[in-house]
Amino acid sequence: QKEVEQNSGPLSVPEGAIASLNCTYSDRGSQSFFWYRQYSGKSPELIMSIYSNGDKEDGRFTAQLNKASQYVSLLIRDSQPSDSATYLCAQEGQNFVFGPGTRLSVLP
Amino acid sequence: SQTIHQWPATLVQPVGSPLSLECTVEGTSNPNLYWYRQAAGRGLQLLFYSVGIGQISSEVPQNLSASRPQDRQFILSSKKLLLSDSGFYLCAWSAEGRNTIYFGEGSWLTVV
Numbered sequence: 001q002k003e004v005e006q007n008s009g010p011l012s013v014p015e016g017a018i019a020s021l022n023c024t025y026s027d028r029g030s031q032s033f034f035w036y037r038q039y040s041g042k043s044p045e046l047i048m049s050i051y052s053n054g055d056k057e058d059g060r061f062t063a064q065l066n067k068a069s070q071y072v073s074l075l076i077r078d079s080q081p082s083d084s085a086t087y088l089c090a091q092e093g094q095n096f097v098f099g100p101g102t103r104l105s106v107l108p
Numbered sequence: 109s110q111t112i113h114q115w116p117a118t119l120v121q122p123v124g125s126p127l128s129l130e131c132t133v134e135g136t137s138n139p140n141l142y143w144y145r146q147a148a149g150r151g152l153q154l155l156f157y158s159v160g161i162g163q164i165s166s167e168v169p170q171n172l173s174a175s176r177p178q179d180r181q182f183i184l185s186s187k188k189l190l191l192s193d194s195g196f197y198l199c200a201w202s203a204e205g206r207n208t209i210y211f212g213e214g215s216w217l218t219v220v
Contacts, residue, residue, distance in 0.1 A: 034208065043198055043211040044152075088152070095167070096142070096202075096209050100151035 002027040004099035006089055012105045019076040021102050023089030026070070032092040033065055033072045038101065039085045047087075048074070079106045110135035114199045114212030121219055127172075127186040129215050131199030134180065141182040142200040142209065143174055152198070158182060194219045 003026045013019045025033070032051050036044035050056045050063040050072065062075040072091075076083055086101040114131045121127060133139050143155040154167045156174035164174050171190060175183045182199055199212040 032207065041216075043214040046208060046210065049208055090209070092207075092209075095154055095157055097154075098152040 002030075002091070002093055002097050004089055004091055004097050006087075006099035006102045008100055009103040010105050011102055012107055013079050015079060015081060015106055015108050017079050017106075019079045019083065019104055019106070021074040021076075021087050021089075021104065023072045023074075023099055024070055025072070025089075025091050025097075027091060027093050027097070028067075028070065030091040030093050033063075034090040034092070034096075035061075035063060035072075035074045036088040036090060036098075037083075037085045038088060044088055076104075079104075081106050081108050110201075110210070112199065112201055112210060112212040114215055116215060117213060118216045119218070121189050121217065123191055123219055124188045127184070127189050127193070127217070129184040129197055129199070129217075131182045131184075131212055132180055133182075133201045136180070136201070136203065138179060138204050139201040140204065141176060142202075143182065143184045144198040144200060144211075146196040146198065148195070156184070189217075189219045191219050193217065 005024045034049045035047045037047050038044040048063045050065045056063045060077045064073045084106045086103045088101045089099040090096050111134045141158045144152045146152050158164050158176045172186050197215045200209050202209045
């Protein structure tokens, strides 16, 4: 059974701090990993994808992938209240498998 | 650019009534199509996926069914809704190479 695990949170950080979201996965065969943001009552939207070991930066977001340890993380720098949402980690296998999501709350 | 549309956005249905949710994708050909359900406070559960017209794979046995009558059209149906069918239903698509998945706006279903 392919699984993606995340801490459900809530993770609370003050405005301007770095938020660190983590995800572990069981399918070593996966090559592609994704982070989605889901605001309450809305559909998930893609934030970042990562395919290779190491870091990938896009604006305030940095995704990190470590295939040997089977984890993916998302760092959000200079967190803003508008970043408050649930963040879903996903891996591509035969089908996309999503984690349960981590709820992030950025406090003004 | 590619877009995905899903409707209706919200519906309230009595137990035992039928259901039809529709999804269309524009701007791409032969997409992979998916139906997910997200119960309140829960993660995304894959219900059905399709790699082509008439090709449907079911991930979870239940009283729901899916059909793909046209290349870019995906329909989720039920003949008789149960209370447990309530949730947020999401249609999604990915390109034929399955690189990235994109979601529609979602449909809120409340079964009463």
